[in-house]
Structures are given as structure tokens and as C-alpha cells.
Amino acid sequence: MSYTRRDFLKATLGTSTLLSFAPTVPNFLVRSLMAATPRRDDRDTVLVVVQLSGGNDGLNTVVPYGDDEYVRNRPTLRLPPKDLHKIDSLIGFHPRMGAFARLYEEGHLSIVQGVGYPNSDRSHEGAMRIWHTADPEHSSRQTGWLGRTVDSIWDPSSTNAPAVFVGPITQPFGLNAENAVIPSIRSLRNLMTDQMPGYPNDHSQRKRTAKLPRTDKGNPLLGFLQRCTLSTCANDRRIEAVTKASANKVEYPSFQLAATLRTVAQLIRADVGIRIFFTEFGGGGIGGFDNHANQLGNHCALLHQLSESVAAFVCDLKQDKLLDRALMMTFSEFGRTVKENGRRGTDHGAAAPMFLAGGELKGGLIGPHPSLTDLDNGALKFYTDFRRIYATVLDRWLGFDSRIVLGRQFELLDILDS
Amino acid sequence: MTSGYVPTFKREQEPCGKLDANTERESLMVAQSEKPASHNKLRQVHPAVAEKLTDPRWAWAAYQPDARRPWNLALAGHLYRRAAFGASWGQLQQALSDGPQRTVDKLLQPQADTAAFNSVYDEYEASAAGSIDGLRAWWLRRIIQTPHPLLEKMTLFWHSHFATNSVNVNNPRLMLRHVQLLRSQALNSFRDLLQAIPHDPAMLIWLGADANRKGLPNENFTRPLMEAFTLGPGHYTEKDVQEATRAFTGWFVLRGQLRYIPREHDGNVKEILDQKGNFTANDVVRIVLEQPATARTLVRKLYRWLICETEEPNAMLVAPLVESFAKDYNILKLVETMFRSNLFFSALAYRQRIKCPVEFALGIVKALEGVVSTTQLAQDLADLGQNLYNPPTAKGWTGGRHWINSATLVGRHNIALALLRGSGPYADKLNPWVVAKKHGCSTSKSAMQLLLDLFLQSDLDPDVYDAVLKTVEAPAGIGSDEPEGMLRRFAHVVVTLPEFHLA
Numbered sequence: 001m002s003y004t005r006r007d008f009l010k011a012t013l014g015t016s017t018l019l020s021f022a023p024t025v026p027n028f029l030v031r032s033l034m035a036a037t038p039r040r041d042d043r044d045t046v047l048v049v050v051q052l053s054g055g056n057d058g059l060n061t062v063v064p065y066g067d068d069e070y071v072r073n074r075p076t077l078r079l080p081p082k083d084l085h086k087i088d089s090l091i092g093f094h095p096r097m098g099a100f101a102r103l104y105e106e107g108h109l110s111i112v113q114g115v116g117y118p119n120s121d122r123s124h125e126g127a128m129r130i131w132h133t134a135d136p137e138h139s140s141r142q143t144g145w146l147g148r149t150v151d152s153i154w155d156p157s158s159t160n161a162p163a164v165f166v167g168p169i170t171q172p173f174g175l176n177a178e179n180a181v182i183p184s185i186r187s188l189r190n191l192m193t194d195q196m197p198g199y200p201n202d203h204s205q206r207k208r209t210a211k212l213p214r215t216d217k218g219n220p221l222l223g224f225l226q227r228c229t230l231s232t233c234a235n236d237r238r239i240e241a242v243t244k245a246s247a248n249k250v251e252y253p254s255f256q257l258a259a260t261l262r263t264v265a266q267l268i269r270a271d272v273g274i275r276i277f278f279t280e281f282g283g284g285g286i287g288g289f290d291n292h293a294n295q296l297g298n299h300c301a302l303l304h305q306l307s308e309s310v311a312a313f314v315c316d317l318k319q320d321k322l323l324d325r326a327l328m329m330t331f332s333e334f335g336r337t338v339k340e341n342g343r344r345g346t347d348h349g350a351a352a353p354m355f356l357a358g359g360e361l362k363g364g365l366i367g368p369h370p371s372l373t374d375l376d377n378g379a380l381k382f383y384t385d386f387r388r389i390y391a392t393v394l395d396r397w398l399g400f401d402s403r404i405v406l407g408r409q410f411e412l413l414d415i416l417d418s
Numbered sequence: 419m420t421s422g423y424v425p426t427f428k429r430e431q432e433p434c435g436k437l438d439a440n441t442e443r444e445s446l447m448v449a450q451s452e453k454p455a456s457h458n459k460l461r462q463v464h465p466a467v468a469e470k471l472t473d474p475r476w477a478w479a480a481y482q483p484d485a486r487r488p489w490n491l492a493l494a495g496h497l498y499r500r501a502a503f504g505a506s507w508g509q510l511q512q513a514l515s516d517g518p519q520r521t522v523d524k525l526l527q528p529q530a531d532t533a534a535f536n537s538v539y540d541e542y543e544a545s546a547a548g549s550i551d552g553l554r555a556w557w558l559r560r561i562i563q564t565p566h567p568l569l570e571k572m573t574l575f576w577h578s579h580f581a582t583n584s585v586n587v588n589n590p591r592l593m594l595r596h597v598q599l600l601r602s603q604a605l606n607s608f609r610d611l612l613q614a615i616p617h618d619p620a621m622l623i624w625l626g627a628d629a630n631r632k633g634l635p636n637e638n639f640t641r642p643l644m645e646a647f648t649l650g651p652g653h654y655t656e657k658d659v660q661e662a663t664r665a666f667t668g669w670f671v672l673r674g675q676l677r678y679i680p681r682e683h684d685g686n687v688k689e690i691l692d693q694k695g696n697f698t699a700n701d702v703v704r705i706v707l708e709q710p711a712t713a714r715t716l717v718r719k720l721y722r723w724l725i726c727e728t729e730e731p732n733a734m735l736v737a738p739l740v741e742s743f744a745k746d747y748n749i750l751k752l753v754e755t756m757f758r759s760n761l762f763f764s765a766l767a768y769r770q771r772i773k774c775p776v777e778f779a780l781g782i783v784k785a786l787e788g789v790v791s792t793t794q795l796a797q798d799l800a801d802l803g804q805n806l807y808n809p810p811t812a813k814g815w816t817g818g819r820h821w822i823n824s825a826t827l828v829g830r831h832n833i834a835l836a837l838l839r840g841s842g843p844y845a846d847k848l849n850p851w852v853v854a855k856k857h858g859c860s861t862s863k864s865a866m867q868l869l870l871d872l873f874l875q876s877d878l879d880p881d882v883y884d885a886v887l888k889t890v891e892a893p894a895g896i897g898s899d900e901p902e903g904m905l906r907r908f909a910h911v912v913v914t915l916p917e918f919h920l921a
Contacts (some may be wrong), residue, residue: 219728232828
């Protein structure tokens with residue numbers, strides 16, 4: 001078994017302890033820990049982002065059933081306590097999120113409560129742009145936080161794409177990069193070479209001709225293209241192998257999100273150098289979570305699909321002992337108003353919970369549940385700035401330097417197992 | 419009908435381009451041992467030449483072929499990759515017989531009526547301006563059909579330099595006007611182009627500079643103007659940006675229309691780049707154009723686009739070009755100097771760029787003399803990272819090695835396959851066997867050699883050349899008298915070689 005960079009850090013420096021106190025540790029020390037070798041090894045960590053488009057109603061997802069204000073503000077939308085999967089005497093998971101409740105009990109799921117940012121934007125486009133740029137002060141910023149991440153780790157000899165969008169919609173802005181070309185795929189096929197009909201597979205031919213030495217040593221581009229071509233050959237074989245091996249091993253429900261996460265799991269298994277997967281649930285644009293009227297049924301279905309799909313993904317990775325390499329993170333552009341509107345729906349709000357799932361999480365609740373009376377224009381106030389989570393994921397999980405991406409050092413959260 | 423096809427390395431012994439029309443095809447079949455060994459000496463710079471290349475006078479002097487640096491198919495292919503989007507076999511042959519300078523003449527100023535062609539396409543585009551998808555498709559179609567590909571090559575260059583993204587502009591008509599502005603000046607005057615840019619509604623909306631109030635000056639246009647479009651970092655101060663921004667006040671885009679509101683203009687004195695006065699937007703552009711840094715930025719950027727992206731030119735080398743460009747900002751003259759030069763036809767330029775996705779795909783299309791569905795192509799190119807009308811940021815496409823990773827290379831492989839397979843979204847518009855027959859091939863073997871000449875001018879290492887020729891064998895059930903499928907497959911092998919991605 002290979003030795004990961006994080007193992008090294010843990011063993012030699014007690015990093016996690018050190019970093020959980022990052023604000024009190026001199027910056028140069030944090031930085032030198034972060035800037036450890038960029039070498040990719042086959043046990044590198046991966047991040048899977050799930051965007052919930054439309055603005056998810058956090059209050060009916062992680063439900064503060066013990067708070068009278070919840071009952072009072074939600075005359076038709078309130079969920080009966082007996083149906084909830086209770087976490088403690090205050091909150092519980094939505095009735096259709098049994099799978100998340102199980103993950104939570106197993107320690108594979110954390111809930112960061114009350115996530116947001118100052119002066120929240122209440123328009124879908126504006127708010128989503130802020131979550132994508134991670135720069136609320138500069139709404140016209142032209143790159144996404146993950147696009148900047150990819151640009152920040154690029155080196156001229158790298159042959160694999162470190163990030164990919166998996167899904168049928170236009171690539172979300174979060175991946176917009178100044179330099180890098182980040183691929184969008186719908187299925188594994190998009191990362192595999194097609195063959196001319198009637199002709200056998202040409203991997204070996206392609207590999208042979210790409211490998212032949214060139215006399216044009218003075219041309220650095222040619223060698224680079226040769227290496228990239230060889231990478232495509234190797235990736236073809238790896239992806240082919242996992243599609244054969246993992247057929248029908250773990251059952252995924254027949255939801256679009258589940259199919260997407262299954263593709264992600266296969267690519268993690270194939271180990272083709274992708275560190276960041278971006279996926280989407282809700283259909284993009286003003287997505288499915290935007291329930292201004294008759295919210296109950298639709299929201300029910302969405303949360304059920306989310307929780308079952310993620311649970312299948314976790315189970316799949318766990319079976320192959322890959323869960324300790326993966327961290328999944330959900331986000332939505334905003335939560336919703338505390339008070340339901342007159343149409344059995346809710347309107348655009350502010351702070352909401354984020355979910356993290358994976359094999360190396362501390363688990364449990366992070367941050368207090370926001371107050372239902374101390375509100376910001378009818379919506380919950382935030383407790384944890386979302387950029388602290390981005391920073392934690394970049395610095396502590398992926399081992400990249402969050403300050404290049406986010407412009408400054410945000411206080412890290414103590415969410416990872418040590 | 420053009421003369422019969424003769425493999426490159428046979429032709430080497432003959433005078434350039436003088437091909438015998440009655441050559442017996444099969445007598446030219448070469449044995450395996452006859453390799454196209456080093457038929458072009460480009461890959462190694464001759465020491466004497468290398469020394470001269472550092473001398474700007476020699477580097478920018480017009481290339482005249484001689485025994486040591488002969489004009490050949492590889493250089494003709496090189497010129498057509500850079501000054502156009504690839505060449506057909508007929509164009510390569512014509513270039514061989516015309517010689518380099520006359521070929522450059524034609525690429526700079528084609529004999530055909532470009533203006534008439536463009537006005538027809540302007541009408542097509544105007545009627546398709548309901549959607550960006552339509553505009554993207556028409557632009558690609560224009561690139562394929564145009565008698566003046568260099569004009570489109572330069573329009574694409576300016577599209578990346580003055581990068582404006584249609585998603586934010588959200589108005590296809592304004593985007594169309596924007597690209598038409600770029601095309602109208604693409605080979606004319608950089609001065610006129612830069613004067614027009616601050617008054618281009620699409621550009622202002624995209625940069626968030628569509629409201630420039632006296633009481634609320636915004637740097638969204640002036641900062642990129644100085645940082646990206648002209649001077650470059652280090653050649654202006656924050657104060658210059660602020661003062662220039664005041665000069666830009668008064669300009670608005672209201673409901674898609676450019677407006678000047680005099681009472682919103684700050685009429686006080688400004689000090690910009692050591693000049694003092696009651697400046698307006700036009701003055702700022704004038705002042706910026708007076709700075710030598712502007713010509714330097716543009717010459718270097720064009721150098722990377724047309725000559726070489728692997729090495730930055732040293733200041734002494736580009737100095738004569740910068741000096742000349744700063745005088746008149748004549749783009750055509752600058753581009754002409756570059757294309758005619760010894761440097762352009764040297765190893766310092768040859769294959770020292772990575773094709774952008776448009777160049778990659780159209781290199782296949784142009785060589786095979788077909789017209790494919792450009793609606794599909796525009797989408798496929800977007801998936802490779804080059805979404806026309808939607809450059810990723812105001813800095814345009816960085817390109818170079820960034821175009822390539824194992825995922826985009828798979829994408830290129832699959833698009834090439836879709837173009838060549840003869841069915842599917844691109845239908846049967848490209849047929850390598852038909853093209854080879856048209857140019858005098860009658861066997862699959864000679865057709866394969868022609869395709870290697872056509873796509874790569876057979877400039878491959880001998881081992882690679884042999885290996886490629888051996889890769890394709892007729893699959894079971896298909897006889898050798900049916901070489902069409904085999905040649906489709908062979909063409910695909912050729913255009914997915916590492917060498918084909920180099921421009």
C-alpha cells in the first residue's frame with residue numbers, strides 16, 4: 001500500500017491538530033504544511049461536489065422539530081416529529097432521508113449548520129454566482145473557485161485533467177478557469193476513445209506509435225503530446241477494466257443523480273488522476289429545489305433521491321475500501337424563508353446546512369443550529385462562512401493552497417478524522 | 419484534374435512542383451526500405467542558420483529558398499497551418515509551384531472577391547442572430563468556405579484578445595456586431611480597432627462597464643484596457659487607471675444602445691501616463707497608443723499566435739517589429755513581415771505551437787475538401803474548451819499546453835472519428851478515398867501515402883512513418899478492392915498522431 005501525503009503529515013507532524021488551530025499557527029508554518037509535495041500517488045484524495053440547484057429548504061431538510069418557532073412558522077409545511085429521523089432533542093432528518101440518518105450514525109456524514117456569508121444575495125443567479133466564485137465582494141469575478149484551484153495546481157508536464165464535471169447540463173461556473181480546460185462528461189464513454197466501426201480496438205497500435213522515439217528532441221511540445229497520448233491509452237484500459245469488474249456489484253437506485261455518482265465512483269476506482277468531481281442535482285438554472293408553491297411533495301422526492309443516491313455511492317466506495325479517499329460535499333445557492341408563504345411554499349432565504357459525506361470525517365454536527373427568531377429579513381442568519389468549508393476542503397483534504405484560490409486564509413474547521 | 423500523386427520523397431529529386439502528369443501511378447510505389455528519411459531538414463537548425471536567427475535583420479528578412487533551406491511540402495503545410503486553417507492537396511501543390519513569397523502574397527490578399535463573400539455571410543449571420551448557437555455555426559462555416567482564411571485567423575485572434583463572452587452580454591445581435599467589428603479591422607489598423615472598442619456595447623456590457631457615472635466612476639473597462647488590451651502589467655500605475663476612468667465617464671449602454679450623457683462626464687483635468695489635460699475616452703486611447711509598451715504587447719502576442727509559443731522572443735529580436743508597428747499600427751504589415759520571414763520558415767517556428775480545437779478540426783475538414791455540419795462542430799469544439807463567442811474570461815483562451823490533457827485528447831480523438839467515419843452527426847461529408855482518387859491514387863497504398871503527405875507532409879520519423887503505414891489492415895470480410903473504410907480508419911490514425919496536434 002502506498003503512503004499518502006496526508007499519512008506522512010499525520011505521522012510526522014500531527015498536522016490535523018496543528019491545522020485545526022490554524023489561525024493561531026504562524027502562516028508560514030501552515031503554508032509549508034500545505035505546500036508539501038504535489039506528487040500524485042494512487043491513493044490521492046478526491047472531492048465530490050453536489051450542487052443542489054434552486055435553493056434547498058434547509059429547515060425541512062434538517063428539521064428543528066423541537067423549536068416552537070418552527071411549528072409556528074410552518075403551519076402546512078411542518079413535518080410531524082414522529083416521522084423524523086431524530087438526531088437529538090432539537091433536530092432530525094426529513095422523513096425520507098433515512099439513508100442519511102444511517103450514514104450519520106455510522107459517522108460517514110457531517111452536517112455543517114447555518115452556512116452562508118454576509119449580505120446574502122437572494123436572486124438565484126447572483127447567489128449561485130457567489131457560491132461559484134467564492135467571492136461575494138466581487139460579483140463580476142470571472143473565474144470559479146474550482147477553476148482557480150485547477151489553475152493553481154497546473155504544471156506543464158501534467159497529462160491528466162484534475163477536475164471534471166459529470167452531468168447533462170452546461171458546466172457550472174464554479175469550474176470556470178482562466179487557463180485550464182475542464183472537461184464535461186455525461187458518462188464514462190466521454191473519457192474513452194471510440195473505435196472506427198468494423199475495426200478492432202486500436203489501443204495497442206496507438207500506444208506503439210505514440211511510444212516510438214522521435215528525433216525531434218528540440219520540440220518540447222511533441223514529447224508532451226506523446227505522453228498525453230499514452231495517458232489516454234492507459235486511461236482507456238483502466239476505465240474499461242472497472243466497467244467490467246464493477247457491473248452490478250452495488251445497486252444504485254434508478255435516479256439521475258445516482259447514475260451520475262455511480263460514474264464518479266467508477267472514475268475514482270479507475271484512478272485516472274481526477275481529484276475534483278462536480279455534479280449537479282435539480283436540473284441547473286432555477287433548479288428543482290425552488291419550491292415557491294406546494295413544496296411538500298416535490299421536496300420529499302428530491303431529498304429522498306439525494307439521500308438514497310449518496311448512500312449508494314458511499315456503500316459502493318466502502319465495499320472497495322475507497323471511502324477513505326473520498327469526500328462528498330453538497331451546497332445550494334441559499335436556504336429559504338423561515339415562514340412559509342401563502343401557497344404552501346417558501347421563498348428565497350439565506351443560511352442553510354451543508355452535508356459532508358466520506359470515510360475520514362469526524363461526523364456529527366458542526367456549528368449550532370441558527371436561531372429561528374433572530375432573522376435577516378425573514379431568513380436564517382449564517383454561523384459558518386461557506387469559504388471556511390471550501391478552505392478546509394482545499395487545505396486539509398485535497399492538500400492544495402486555499403489562499404491562492406480564496407485570496408486569504410479562512411479559519412479552518414475541525415471536521416476531518418485524525 | 420491535377421497531376422498524379424507522387425510520394426514526397428520521390429518528388430524530392432525533382433524540381434519543386436514540376437510533376438509529370440503522365441507518371442505511371444504504380445511505378446511510383448516505393449518499397450518499404452525507401453523511407454522518407456529527413457526529407458525536410460527543419461527539425462534540426464543548421465548551426466550557421468541558428469546563429470543568424472538571433473540577428474533581427476536576418477530573422478525578419480524575407481525567406482528565399484536555397485540549397486540549405488529548400489522550399490518544400492513541409493513548409494507549405496506549415497504556412498497553411500499558421501496563415502489559414504490547413505490546406506487541401508491542390509493548395510499545397512499550388513504553393514509548391516508558387517514558392518513561399520507568392521504563396522504569402524495570396525494568403526495576405528487573395529485574388530477572389532473577399533468583400534462579396536463576406537457580405538453574403540454577413541447577411542446569413544444577421545438572419546441567424548437570434549441565437550449564439552446560430553452565430554457560432556455560421557462563423558465556422560465562414561472559416562471553411564472563405565477565400566481569405568487569414569482574415570478569419572486574425573478575427574479569431576482578436577476574439578481572444580478582446581475576449582467578450584456572450585453569456586453575460588445576453589444579446590446575440592450585439593455579439594454579432596462585436597465580431598463584425600473585429601473582422602472589419604482584423605488586418606487593418608489596430609488604432610482604429612482600439613478606438614472603436616470602448617464604444618462597442620457588447621464589450622462594455624461584458625466588462626460591467628455599461629454605466630460610467632461622474633459620481634461613480636468604474637474601472638471595469640479602463641483596467642483591462644491597460645492590463646490586457648495594451649500596456650500590460652508594470653507599464654501603468656493605479657493612479658493612471660483611476661484618472662483614465664474619470665476620462666471615460668459619461669458613456670452608457672442603455673437598452674443595447676451606446677449613449678453619451680454629457681452631464682455625467684467628468685470635465686476636470688486628468689493626469690494619465692505623464693500627460694495632463696481635460697481628457698476624454700478618445701484621448702485615453704490615443705495616450706495609450708503612444709506608449710511603446712502597447713506595440714510591444716501586441717507584437718509579442720502575435721508572435722505567440724503566428725510564430726512560436728514555446729519560447730518568448732528576446733527584446734532585441736522583436737525590436738524592429740515593435741518600432742515599426744508603433745508608427746502606424748498597421749496589422750497587415752506586421753503580419754506580412756512575420757509570414758515572409760526567415761524566422762517563420764525556421765525550426766524556431768515549425769511545429770512550435772499546439773493547434774487550438776478549431777485549427778485541429780478544420781485541419782481535417784480543409785484537407786478533405788468537404789463542408790460538415792458546423793452546428794454540431796461548434797458544440798463539439800466547445801467541449802474541447804474553445805466555445806466560440808464564449809471565451810472563458812476577459813483574458814481569452816490561454817491555449818498552448820492548456821488545450822491538452824488526457825480528457826481533451828480523447829475528445830479530439832472522438833471528434834476526428836465522428837468527422838471521418840462516414841455516418842452519424844457529420845454524415846458522409848468527408849471521404850479520404852474519394853479525395854485520394856481525385857488526386858490520382860488508384861491503390862490503397864498510394865492513397866495512404868497521399869494522406870500522410872496531405873495531413874503531415876509525411877514529416878514523421880521513419881520508424882513512425884513505417885509503423886503508421888502498417889497499422890491499418892483490411893478487417894475480415896472487407897476486400898482490398900473496397901478501400902474506403904480502410905482509408906477512413908487510416909486517416910483517423912494519422913490525425914490522432916501526436917504530430918498532428920502541432921501547428
